[in-house]
Amino acid sequence: xxxxxxxxxxxxxARMVDVSEKPVSVRxxxxxxxxxxxxxxxxxxxxxxxxxxxxxxxxxxxxxxAAKRTADLIPLCHPLPLSGITLDLVLEPxxxxxxxxxxxxARTGVEMEALTGVAIAGxxxxxxxKAVDPAMTIGEIRLxxxxxxxx
Numbered sequence: 001x002x003x004x005x006x007x008x009x010x011x012x013x014a015r016m017v018d019v020s021e022k023p024v025s026v027r028x029x030x031x032x033x034x035x036x037x038x039x040x041x042x043x044x045x046x047x048x049x050x051x052x053x054x055x056x057x058x059x060x061x062x063x064x065x066a067a068k069r070t071a072d073l074i075p076l077c078h079p080l081p082l083s084g085i086t087l088d089l090v091l092e093p094x095x096x097x098x099x100x101x102x103x104x105x106a107r108t109g110v111e112m113e114a115l116t117g118v119a120i121a122g123x124x125x126x127x128x129x130k131a132v133d134p135a136m137t138i139g140e141i142r143l144x145x146x147x148x149x150x151x
Contacts, residue, residue, distance in 0.1 A: 007076050016076050019107040026149040027106060031114035032099040033141035035122045039094070041133040045125075046091055052128040056089045059098070059128070063087040063121030067102050067113040080106045080113065087117055098122055099144075105151070111143050 009015045037045075045055045052058075064085045071079035084103040089096055100117035102110040122138040129136060 014076060016078070017108075019078065022107040024105060024107055024151060026103070026151065027109045028101065028103045028145070028147045029109060029111040029114040029143060030099060030101045030145040031111065031118045031141065031143050032097065033118040033122055034092070034095040034097045034139065035125050036095045036137045036139070037125075037129060038133045038135065041129050041136070042091055042094075042096070044132065045096070045129070050128055051131070055125055055128045056096075059089060059096075059121040059124040060087045062124040063098070063100055063117040066120030067100060067117035070113045070116045073116060074112055077112050078106075078108050080104050080108070080110060082110065082113065085113075085117065087121055089121065096122075096125055109146055109148065111146050115141060115143060 006017045007014055044050050048054055064087050067085050068082060071077045082102060082104050086101045088099045098118045098121045100114045100121070102113040102117065104110050118141050126136050126138060
């Protein structure tokens, strides 16, 4: 096995990491990102005047759903019993900032779930606003915090 690549076996094939020997811990991850939009688009979102409906509420639900389904989307992720997900959307002068916090009690972390929540919330905003703002940019998606506490 390659020293730094836990998802690669000795022959170079992809594998799901066996975490059965790891202790169950309380784990949390926070990811954030942003989608830049035109000022006019942000005003429509703030006024809840977008033709497709409430952009922020829809993006929040989509991000939470996506975090719950991460193992179905990312091939080598472990399905995890998530104990909490929050997805916050904040209007900024030129963007919507997206933050997703995910918690679990498990043998592996939830950073992929937090990152997936942010990405899908951003894509949902893009989908709901693309007719009026095709120049939107989704970016700066990153892990902000990852913690593990022994039980």
